[in-house]
Amino acid sequence: MQGQSNHETKRIGLTCQGLSVWRNGTRVVRDLSFEIGCGQTLMIAGPNGSGKTSILRALAGFLACDGDIGFNAAPLAATHMHYVGHQSGLKQHLSVIENLQFMAAILAGARPNGVAEAMDIWGVVRLAHSAVGELSAGQLRRSAMARLTVVARPIWLLDEPFTALDQAGRDILSAQVAAHCSAGGVVVASSHEPLPFADQHLNLGVV
Amino acid sequence: MLLYHIMKQDIVLAWRQGNISLVLAFLMIAVTLVPFGIGPELDLLRRLAPGLMWVILVLAVLLSLDRLFQSDVEDGHFDQLLLGSLSLEGLAMAKILAHFCAIILPLALALPIAGALLNIAPAALPILVMAVIAAGPALCALGAVGAALSVSVQRAGLLTALVVMPLFVPVLIFGASVTHQALADMTVNWWALAALLLVSVAAFLLSPLAIAAALRVLLR
Numbered sequence: 197m198q199g200q201s202n203h204e205t206k207r208i209g210l211t212c213q214g215l216s217v218w219r220n221g222t223r224v225v226r227d228l229s230f231e232i233g234c235g236q237t238l239m240i241a242g243p244n245g246s247g248k249t250s251i252l253r254a255l256a257g258f259l260a261c262d263g264d265i266g267f268n269a270a271p272l273a274a275t276h277m278h279y280v281g282h283q284s285g286l287k288q289h290l291s292v293i294e295n296l297q298f299m300a301a302i303l304a305g306a307r308p309n310g311v312a313e314a315m316d317i318w319g320v321v322r323l324a325h326s327a328v329g330e331l332s333a334g335q336l337r338r339s340a341m342a343r344l345t346v347v348a349r350p351i352w353l354l355d356e357p358f359t360a361l362d363q364a365g366r367d368i369l370s371a372q373v374a375a376h377c378s379a380g381g382v383v384v385a386s387s388h389e390p391l392p393f394a395d396q397h398l399n400l401g402v403v
Numbered sequence: 404m405l406l407y408h409i410m411k412q413d414i415v416l417a418w419r420q421g422n423i424s425l426v427l428a429f430l431m432i433a434v435t436l437v438p439f440g441i442g443p444e445l446d447l448l449r450r451l452a453p454g455l456m457w458v459i460l461v462l463a464v465l466l467s468l469d470r471l472f473q474s475d476v477e478d479g480h481f482d483q484l485l486l487g488s489l490s491l492e493g494l495a496m497a498k499i500l501a502h503f504c505a506i507i508l509p510l511a512l513a514l515p516i517a518g519a520l521l522n523i524a525p526a527a528l529p530i531l532v533m534a535v536i537a538a539g540p541a542l543c544a545l546g547a548v549g550a551a552l553s554v555s556v557q558r559a560g561l562l563t564a565l566v567v568m569p570l571f572v573p574v575l576i577f578g579a580s581v582t583h584q585a586l587a588d589m590t591v592n593w594w595a596l597a598a599l600l601l602v603s604v605a606a607f608l609l610s611p612l613a614i615a616a617a618l619r620v621l622l623r
Binding site: 218256257258259260274275277278279281282283284285286287288289290294298299301302303304343 | 404405408409412415416419420477478479480482483484485486487488489622623
C-alpha cells in the first residue's frame, strides 16, 4: 500500500500518516500513509469493498478515523474540501440553480457570478430551472460537480468521478481538474478505470 | 446568514414536497371525523374539543417530523452541510425554526376553521391560536430530537413517535389547561401560557445540543 510518485512533489500539500478507518465497528483501512503535493492528483484504485469510499469519507471528516491528516502543515479543516460522492447532495425538489445558489451560500467564499459560470462550464445552463429530480444520471452528476467550480476550495475529494458522465462530461471534468491543479489544488479521486489526470496511484489491492 | 439560507431552503422544500398541505389535510380530516364518531351531541363535543384539538395537533406535528434529518442524510445533502462552516448545533436550530414557520404557523392559522368544526366558541379561538404558537417551538424542538435519534433507522416514523410522545406530555398538559380555561370563561390562563413559553424557550435552547450529539453518531 505505497503511493508511487510519478512526479517530484513540489510543495507540501495533503499529508496522511497512519490512517485507519472504521465502518460499523470493523476496520476497513489499516495504517495507510500517503503524501500529495500541491497541484497533484492521487488516484485510489482497488476492488469493490476495498475501502476507497471510506478513505475519501474519512478525509472529508464523515467517518471516524485514526491517524494524522494535514494540509500545508496544518490540521485539515472541513472548509478546505469539496466532496462529490455517489449521492449528489442536491435536493430533488429544487431546481439546479436553486441548489447551486444554496451551495454557494453554505460553503461560503463563492466566486462572484460563480453559479452562472459554473453552469456554463459544466453545460447545465439549459437545465437551470429544471427540478433536480427530473434530471438524468449524467445531468445530475454534472450539476453536482458544478459546485467544484462555484466555490473555490483547495482539496477535491471525488468518488468515482467518471460514473454516469458522457465523454463530453469527462472532458469537462479533466479540464477542470487540470485548471484546479495548475492553481495549486489537490485532487483525490477513486476510480475503477484509469483517470487521464492522475499523477500518483494508490492501489488498495485485494481485500 | 447561514441560518437564514438553511431555513429558507427548508421552508421552500416543505411547501414543494407537500408537507404543509399534508399536515393541513390531516388536521381537517381529523376534525371532520371527530363529530361523526362522537354523535350528534353538541354539548359533549364542546367539552371534548380542547383535548381532542391538542391530540390532533400533536399527531399532525409528528406526521411532519418523520424525515426531518433522514432525507438530508440519504441524498448526501448532510455531507455538504458538514463541509460548510455552520456547527451541527446551528444546523439543528435552523431546522427547528424552519419547521416552526413551515408547519406550526400554517396549523395555527387553520385552527379557527378546525375549531368551528369542533364547536369551539369563536371568542376562545384567538387564545387557542396563541397557545399553539407558544407551544410550537417546544413541539418542533423536541420532535427534532426524536427525528435525529432515529435518523439511521429505515422507516423510522413510528419509532420517532415513540421517542417523542413522552417529551410532548408537559406541552400537552399546559396547552390543555390554557384551552380549558379559555373555553370555560373566555379568559387567558397566563400561568399556563407562561409555562408553555418557558418549556418552548428551554426546549429550543437545549435540544440543539441533543440533536447535534445524536447526529454525531452518524459520523462514527
